[in-house]
Amino acid sequence: MFPLYDVIVVGAGHAGCEAAAAAANLGSKTLLITMNMQTIAQMSCNPAMGGIAKGQIVREIDALGGYSGIVSDKSMIQFRMLNKSKGPAMWSPRTQNDRMLFASTWREMLEATPNLDIWQDSVNSLIVSRETIEGVRTSLGIEIRGKSVVLTNGTFLNGVIHIGEKNFGGGRIGENKATGITEQLVELGFETARLKTGTPPRLDGRSLDYSKMEEQGGDEDIVGFSYLDTEKPLNQRCCWVTYTNEAVHALLRTGFDKSPMFQGRIQGTGPRYCPSIEDKIGRFADRDRHQLFVEPEGWNTVEIYLNGFSTSLPEDIQYKALRLIPGLENCKMFRPGYAIEYDYFPPTQLKYTLETKLIKNLFFAGQINGTTGYEEAACQGLMAGINAHQAVHDKPEFTLSRSEAYIGVLIDDLINKGTDEPYRMFTSRAEYRTLLRQDNADIRLTERSYHLGLADEKRMFNLKQKTNDVDRIKEGMKTISFDLGQLDEYFNEIGTAIIMEKVNSIKILLRPNVTLLKLSTYSKELEELLRGVPRETIEQVEIQLKYDAYIEKEKELVMKASSLEELIIPSTFDYSTVKSLSTEGKQKFIKIKPRTLGQASRISGVNPTDIQILMVHIGR
């Protein structure tokens, strides 16, 4: 019934969908297996994409030819560029999405992808022979052969859902868990552990009083994620902000004795930066209120996502506490919040390609690697899908460095440091933050993906146009100067000192608060130079010129660190003979086998002395 596939992707969440699309678009004969075709690309938690650091990732996925950016753009109900008051490296696009439209758009795009088959079934074991993956077995007892397999099981592996004192198996509320795979992988020598995450209750929007909340609208100007010209909505839906109070906290506390977290029934570690409401109250007892975001789930639904109120307390406690929140006095729940525990495989067991070190051509992507977030999952799926294709076609691996992309930072962190809590991306994890901006993901990545065969001609054409325009404008500005008095009006307006002599336009642009667009209104030549150029390109020129000095500084900083990157550790190096290494350091080195001293230095649990010792041993 099934042919021999090049790539079999297990799971159709954000990671699985990107993996399947990438492999199929590259030309691999690909099969996507999902337990339920109705839940392809589900947004299991909040109906939003992007945000700080995550928005950059979505743009990177798009620049590489993934689908997440396009799908998010097509299904958005609100767009905001976060952190606009900070420098451009911090600007982070975020969309509020229509949950159902997001999923159906993904499914339509997958259905339109050549080389891609879809099969509804549950995989419960892998076919492995001579340490190489050969396919999967499903709950229907079918053996499907594949040259490579990408596992993207999300929270489904031995998932246990907790609500108060109740708990039951499930991968998402109302859906079955997946069993068998963890047990088999452990038998094959994999290490596994448990993580926990949670989600807030969903409310009936008809029962809320929005007049008691603060409204939060979208940006007037929708930038979106995709570098292709996706269609943007004409109007947007707004969100609202409300707050908990002491009464809410007091009521929630009455349920603490039934909390699965506080009672120790949940063993998995939850994310510190996405704590449940009971965790926030417990750990930050001095705070008298916590912010909550009231987010609509789509254009045509009344369902509301209560962002900030993730909880696993008993449903009646949730209900009573909700009703003490301003605007929620009469609220009705569609379903309660819950916590879920699931298996993950510490990602130090992976190579840079996301292939497992133990089983050839078996790849892991998404929450199975201990990450959290749609964006983190999607980009891993993309990289795993690409590399599965490359591997079965004997093509070189495709990896990104920490200086190329947040995706590079993410994977390098995962495979070297591992993680003991759900891993989320932060801009502070990237040492090349000023370089890894949302506005230049195409410049950083599209050409590489184009040569790979994933990013198409249209993307390459757009990129070339953008970079040509940028170069042309930068070159042209070198000969454009402003005369005495020419800018007095502008400078008075923005409160900067007027010029006392003829000054070059680039130098003027370096001044704070000066924008290229506004500057061009004072010079015919400059106006001419910018004519017909898209605004994003003009912005690109501005950012490149204004932040050049900082990018250089950042480079200097990283160069110092990366001198370690050039120190190659021979693959035959025997750590066990180096008696002076710390025990933990030695174990980690043996397990991870770092390629360079730089990689070794980023392994968690390795102390600086271990690195200095290694440096001495590999002969400086």
Added chain:
Amino acid sequence: MSISSSISTDTIVALATPEGEGAIAVIRLSGSQSFSIVQKIFKGKDLNTVSSHTIHFGKIVSTLQEKEELIDEVLLSIFRAPHSYTGEHAIEISCHGSRFIVQKILQLCCAQGARLAKPGEFTMRAFLHGKLDLSQAEAVADLIHSQSELTHKMAIHQLRGGFSLEINQFREQLINFAALIELELDFGEEDVEFADRTSLTKLIETIRNKVQFLLQSFVLGNVMKNGVPVVIVGKPNAGKSTLFNALLNEDRALVSTIAGTTRDVIEELLIIDGIQFRFIDTAGIRDAKDAIEKMGIEKTYEKIQQSAVLLYVFDAKTDTKEDVEKAIEAFAQQSIHLIIVANHCDKLIDFELKKMPSNYVVISAKKGMGLQELKAKIANLFHSDKTLQQATIVSNARHADALKRVDHSLAEVQQGMDENKTSDLISIDIKMALSALGEITGAVEVDKDILGTIFGKFCIGK
């Protein structure tokens, strides 16, 4: 080629005391074979049974020839791993301090499988076994070369980790600062209170002050290591060289009554009260006609620029207070300690002596009068110095260089805050400061510490 491949297997041996004759000499071995090697040349207890940190009497015998030959009677100090300086098995052989005996014992050890240690190898092993961190290992080198009580104190303090402690405190403070900045960046959408810029500015100011204080201590620490320069100046024939010699108790400088005898500068080290000073005798200052003397005077001015203490010597018989005041005007603006020394006071009568301003030091270099007072006054300048009271003095040029870069980056942070730059840009300079600090102690991982601080302190998460 790396020296490491053999590092953990080899046993090394070296003379631990200075070369040459002495009452005793100490030969040190370190490595897993230390005990078996020494056992083969030692007549006494079974070294496998003796416990660590004990001393044993016995004989070193040569077994190289057929007949056993007694080399020396020695004491062995036993150190078992990891409780030794290097962290390995170690033995110190205290023998009699003859070159022959030392050579013989070293040969015997090598014949039994030890090899001669390379310079610094014992300390490197200590470092490799985690006994010392980088800055401590550097302190060992300083300790060995310390020539005065103060430099010794500085090195000991660093060896005990005092300096690392201080640097780690800066690091912690800067990480806290970075956490506040990063909080704003990564969690700008969250409902947390962001630190206001004024308190951040203050924090940076405090840290910068401390860094600068340490940097100032380097100026001192450095002169301490090389000797505090004390320059003796004055007109020709004021008795500078006589004073120089009297202080050093030897006829080092050429002395004569012909004005302009000293045409070059002469330097000599002297320890007073635990501080090492470098006394510098100079050519007398006058309008010289002789080209060579002119050069000497130029050199004098050069030395004055580099001095920490200036001794202005004048002839109390011939020069008046006004003459002196006029003469020292030229040095007054220098930021150096100036001591005015009235020489030839043995030739003054009581009445003239009483007229002498109280801040002048009254001496007779020729008669050795007032020299103790002068020495005490010089030493006191440093014992009362505030920088010396603090625990940590930077004496290592590498550390000073790193601290300079820390200071520079912090200045950029301050400037960025003044210009109201966005936090992401300020963050780059903080990270540069942290990276420079990390060079001193070797602590490198920053982002994890920053995030850990944020999660520990703030309620993050929607």
